Amino acid sequence: MIRAYAMSVKPERGFYVYRDMLRAGLRPNGVSNSFVLKGFVKMGLVLCGVQVHGRVLRDGFCGDGVLMTGLMDFYSGSGECRDACKVFDEMCVRDVVAWNVLVSCYVRNRRTRDALGVFDRMRSGGSGCDPDDVTCLLVLQACAKLCVLDLGERVHEYIKDHGYSHYLNLNNTLVAMYSKCGQLDKAYEVFKEIPNKDVVSWTAMISGFASNGRGREAIDVFREMQRMGVLPDEQTFTALLSGCSHAGLLDEGRLIFDSMQKEFNLVPNIHHYGCVVDLMGRVGLIEDAYDVIISMKCKPDATIWRTLLGACKVHGHITLGERVIEHLIELKAQEAGDYILLLNIYTSAGNWEKVIELRKIMKEKGIHTTPSASTIELKGEINEFKVDDTTHPRIKEVYEMLNEIENQLKIGGYIAEITSDRLSYHSEKLALAFGVLATPPGTKLRVAKDLRICIDCHNFAKMLSGVYNREVIIRDRTRFHHFREGRCSCNDFW
DNA sequence: ATAGGGTTAG
Known part of the structure; x- marks a missing residue:
């Protein structure tokens, strides 16, 4: 009965049955506990799950591995990563599924970097089990997210060595992993070989x-x-x-x-419309893009308005930019970045009155920009930099190198462009400077950034690729930029 | 009875 409800659209009813069962003096076994938990995750009933956890401990089910793993997954699905880890730590016997739930928990809850380590932790012995096909799949997802090619390749080798090569889902994930690490040739190679x-x-x-x-x-x-x-x-x-x-x-x-x-x-969904708006905005059909949003059958969200706002920035469209901000405010979704974008529209149009006015509004509203971060991987080590970073162990050398690079690039004609209201060192510049510093000349630099690259850093990377004769790959929030010999493969900025 | 494939505009 509980199982039926857990799988249905009314999983909370499973909880009532479960409660009645307890009132009738019956002790739920591992199986009924598992099903009721599954229902809670679906419903987002965190407290109910915690109650079940308490009961599980009281009834002495903590040695039931399957049940504890279900509990882990429950916490993981409820966004309670720390509790999931706690259950994992307290388990006396951990099978490969428990380990996989741990990796899945990290991947789902934005602790991707922790997911990477698990593969080696399992292999180094002491874990009691080896990674299986599911572990490989999850770790590959983590590699794809963080652009960690090195580990991704090792997992690929592991897949070949363990006879998983014909698994369709693994091959599909490999294609995605190589693509997201900028290795399109490798992705195609895997893709080509997939039989069905x-x-x-x-x-x-x-x-x-x-x-x-x-x-x-x-x-x-x-x-x-x-x-x-x-x-x-x-x-x-x-x-x-x-x-x-x-x-x-x-x-x-x-x-x-x-x-x-x-x-x-x-039927087109909001993502499809989003792409079309982006496409039209990019080529300058701003009004048409606006009409597309207005005519949509689904409700426009903040992101789609933001896409249009970005296009207004590129094409210097002030009036529409202001209208878009109004829509965002109406959705109560306006963010610092939106104001910065509008500010930039005013700035590039030379409309200083508006600039001053908007700055005042931003100050009144207490709007700050959120710092973004970039990572660069060297010899398996992941180095993270934030805007104006002060925490990296070699930060002093990095700034010195950055200064030197900027001087070199200036000779080549690079002019720093101020894209926000203060001049700062964006994280991708720091990551690139570190890359130049810490690798032999000519080494390819691969950087992943959590937000979108700005035009200044884009110019910087473009020039750097030519002046320093380095191939540079930057993966930002939306796409790849391959820089080579002073050029970029994209046409985002022109 | 517990984990797991591709996508998501800025």
């Missing part, structure tokens, strides 16, 4: 090309997919449309958006 590619495989590859700015190839893969008779789904179109927008393929994007509705009978 399904919609997920194709979507992973399309997305790989898309996020690396190779929209045409993304479309080619999509055509090939259709020739092979695999039906695309909503996610395929999200990937495809984002590819069109990153590559500025307006006509292609429009055709695809049309065909997904007419040919494939799919």
Whole structure:
């Protein structure tokens, strides 16, 4: 009964049955506890889960590994990472599933860096079990998120050595991992060898090309997919449309958006619309993009307005920018970055009165910018830098190197552009300076950043790639930038 | 009875 409710749309009823069971003097066993927990996660009933935890301990089920693992997953799904870890630590016997739930917990709860370590912890013995296919899959997701190619490659080797090579879900994840680490060739190599590619495989590859700015190839893969008779789904179109927008393929994007509705009978969701708005905004069809948002059947969210605001910035469209801010305020979703963007629109238009007025408003509202962070991986070590970082152990050398690089770049014609209301050292500049400092000349630099790269840092990286003859790959929040010989593969800034 | 594939505009 509890099981039936847990799987249904009314999992809380499972709790009532569970409660009645207790009142009737029956002791729930591990199985009923597991099911009732699953229902709580779905409902977000954290306190109910905690009550079950208490009962589990009282009834002496703490030696039940399956139940404790279920409890871990319950805490993990409720966002209580620390409690999940506590249960894990208190377990006397941990099987591979318990370890996997731990990794899954880290990945789901933004502790991706902790997830990376688990693979080696399991392998170094003492854990009592070896990573299995699920461990590999989860760790690969973590590698993809953090752009840690080194470990991703080791997991790939492990997969080959342990006879998992034919697992479709692992291959699909490998394609995504290599794509997200900027290794498109490797991704394609894996993709090519998959015997029975399904919609997920194709979507992973399309997305790989898309996020690396190779929209045409993304479309080619999509055509090939259709020739092979695999039906695309909503996610395929999200990937495809984002590819069109990153590559500025307006006509292609429009055709695809049309065909997904007419040919494939799919209803566009907010992501699809978002890509179309981005695409139109990028090529300067700002008013059209606005009309798209207004005509949407679903309610516009803050992100889609922000996409349009970004386009207003690029094309210096003041009046529409102000209108967009109004929409964001109406949604009570305006953030520091939005005001900065509007500020930049005023600044580049030379509208100083508005600049002063907006600065005043921002001060009154107590708006601060949130610092972002960049990471660079060297020999398996992950080095993290924040804006104006002071915490990295080699920070003094980094600033010295950064100064030297800036002097070198100035000779080459680099002019620092002020993009926010104060001049600061963005985290990606620090990460790049550290990379130049800590690696031999000519080594490729791979940086991951949590926000979007600004035009100044973009210019900086572009120049650096030429002057220092270094290939630079920066993965920002939305896409990849491959810098080589003073150029970038993207057309975000022009 | 417990873990697990691709996507998500700025």
